[in-house]
Amino acid sequence: MSFSPLIQQLVTALRCLPGVGPKSAQRMAFHLLERDREGAFTLADALKVAAQEVEQCRMCCTLSESEICDICASPSRESSLLCIVESPMDVLAIEQTSGFAGVYYVLGGHLSPIDGVGPEDLGIDFLIDRVTSEQVKEVILATNPTVEGEATAHYIAERLKGCETRITRIAHGVPVGGELEYVDGGTLAHALAGRRQW
Amino acid sequence: MSFSPLIQQLVTALRCLPGVGPKSAQRMAFHLLERDREGAFTLADALKVAAQEVEQCRMCCTLSESEICDICASPSRESSLLCIVESPMDVLAIEQTSGFAGVYYVLGGHLSPIDGVGPEDLGIDFLIDRVTSEQVKEVILATNPTVEGEATAHYIAERLKGCETRITRIAHGVPVGGELEYVDGGTLAHALAGRRQW
Numbered sequence: 001m002s003f004s005p006l007i008q009q010l011v012t013a014l015r016c017l018p019g020v021g022p023k024s025a026q027r028m029a030f031h032l033l034e035r036d037r038e039g040a041f042t043l044a045d046a047l048k049v050a051a052q053e054v055e056q057c058r059m060c061c062t063l064s065e066s067e068i069c070d071i072c073a074s075p076s077r078e079s080s081l082l083c084i085v086e087s088p089m090d091v092l093a094i095e096q097t098s099g100f101a102g103v104y105y106v107l108g109g110h111l112s113p114i115d116g117v118g119p120e121d122l123g124i125d126f127l128i129d130r131v132t133s134e135q136v137k138e139v140i141l142a143t144n145p146t147v148e149g150e151a152t153a154h155y156i157a158e159r160l161k162g163c164e165t166r167i168t169r170i171a172h173g174v175p176v177g178g179e180l181e182y183v184d185g186g187t188l189a190h191a192l193a194g195r196r197q198w
Numbered sequence: 199m200s201f202s203p204l205i206q207q208l209v210t211a212l213r214c215l216p217g218v219g220p221k222s223a224q225r226m227a228f229h230l231l232e233r234d235r236e237g238a239f240t241l242a243d244a245l246k247v248a249a250q251e252v253e254q255c256r257m258c259c260t261l262s263e264s265e266i267c268d269i270c271a272s273p274s275r276e277s278s279l280l281c282i283v284e285s286p287m288d289v290l291a292i293e294q295t296s297g298f299a300g301v302y303y304v305l306g307g308h309l310s311p312i313d314g315v316g317p318e319d320l321g322i323d324f325l326i327d328r329v330t331s332e333q334v335k336e337v338i339l340a341t342n343p344t345v346e347g348e349a350t351a352h353y354i355a356e357r358l359k360g361c362e363t364r365i366t367r368i369a370h371g372v373p374v375g376g377e378l379e380y381v382d383g384g385t386l387a388h389a390l391a392g393r394r395q396w
Contacts, residue, residue, distance in 0.1 A: 003290070004252070004261070004262045004263050004264070004267065004268065005263070006244075006247055006248045006251055006252055006263045007248060007252060007261060007263075009244050009247070009248070010244045010245060010248040012244075013237070013240050013241040013243075013244035013245070014241065014244075016230070016234055016237030016238075016240065016241060017215075017226045017229070017230070017241075018225055018226060018229045019222065019225070019226075024217065026287065026290070027216055027217070027287070028215045028216060028217075029248070030261070030285070030286055030287050031215070031216045032214070032215070032245070032248075032249065033248060033249065033252050033261050034261070034285070034286070034306070036214055037249045039211070039214030040214075040245045040246075040248070040249040041245070041246065041249055042211050042214065043211040043212065043214055043215075043242075043245055044241075044242040044243070044245035044246040044249070045211075045242070046204075046207050046208045046210075046211035046212075047208065047211070047230070047238045047239070047241055047242035047245075048238075048239065048242040049204055049207070050204045050205060050207070050208040050227070050230075050231060050238070051230065051231065051235045051238040051239055051242070053204055054202070054204055054205060054231050063202070063205060063228070063231050063232070064202045065202050065203070065204045065205075066202070069202065070202065087228070087232070088228055088232070089224065089225070089228050092201070092224070108232070
């Protein structure tokens with residue numbers, strides 16, 4: 001026996017969520033149908049509206065329902081300080097530190113020739129145009145500290161060579177609150193190489 | 199900074215899924231919006247249709263979009279063998295063993311006076327009526343092996359006293375494939391007490 005068709009359809013649809021396997025999808029479907037129909041309707045509406053209305057900001061390519069997102073539109077942000085990240089989640093992570101007053105550019109991924117992702121897919125030409133035409137003083141490369149993230153940062157830095165813009169990369173080193181003993185060798189080597197005057 | 203309102207609304211709505219905290223909800227929302235709009239629409243439709251159409255089977259109270267579920271409607275099932283379970287998920291678990299040819303009754307929970315769940319909330323009167331009027335030969339109490347499940351089974355067994363129906367409880371014992379060393383004392387005591395002739 002399997003479920004009745006509509007329940008089966010719901011279980012299958014729930015599998016599109018990241019990290020949700022067959023068993024979790026079953027649990028979610030039954031939870032909603034048995035105990036939270038209201039929540040199911042709310043979720044259905046929220047999904048539909050968000051999937052219809054949310055687009056990319058025309059300036060920074062983050063997700064936003066307005067043409068220009070709140071950060072790009074804010075007059076209190078320093079538009080000459082541009083932080084390049086891979087995804088909208090990274091924007092949120094940096095915003096939560098409250099330590100950055102500049103603006104962002106979201107690549108929407110990293111260079112990955114094996115998956116067919118090239119510079120044109122990340123809008124890098126648009127980014128270079130923006131940096132040269134808008135008198136950006138500093139570009140902070142904040143792509144992920146992975147092989148692909150580093151390669152992407154390297155590529156952008158190469159493309160920006162010759163501009164008068166200052167190009168920086170976020171620091172690699174030991175995470176705050178960690179113990180040296182448990183930090184991997186690569187990170188430790190970076191932390192030593194990037195040591196600063198006390 | 200927080201998300202734009204529609205994204206925030208979606209993140210909040212995703213929290214209604216069991217086991218989804220704030221961070222997973224964010225990840226799910228961004229995954230759908232960045233990479234799987236199609237999936238978001240499909241999920242929204244599946245949720246809406248299921249929440250509208252799926253009701254309880256009038257015979258066994260499991261979830262089904264038809265008035266009588268497939269199991270109750272099937273002429274090949276033995277209607278004189280009635281298995282009482284707590285939830286529709288339990289029906290599925292038993293069906294997957296392919297070892298049961300009878301029909302089910304889904305209580306939709308267990309007795310829990312502290313949460314205000316009494317016999318009337320579980321439809322126990324309806325169940326007793328069904329057992330007495332339909333010439334059920336055997337009632338298998340397959341509520342969960344928890345304190346509440348045992349109490350519920352006990353209550354139903356008490357109510358059915360005096361009927362000619364045979365009342366049984368699923369066996370408690372060591373799970374197949376486990377090691378005795380790691381089985382808890384309560385289970386082991388049950389396994390010893392319930393030993394069978396070789």
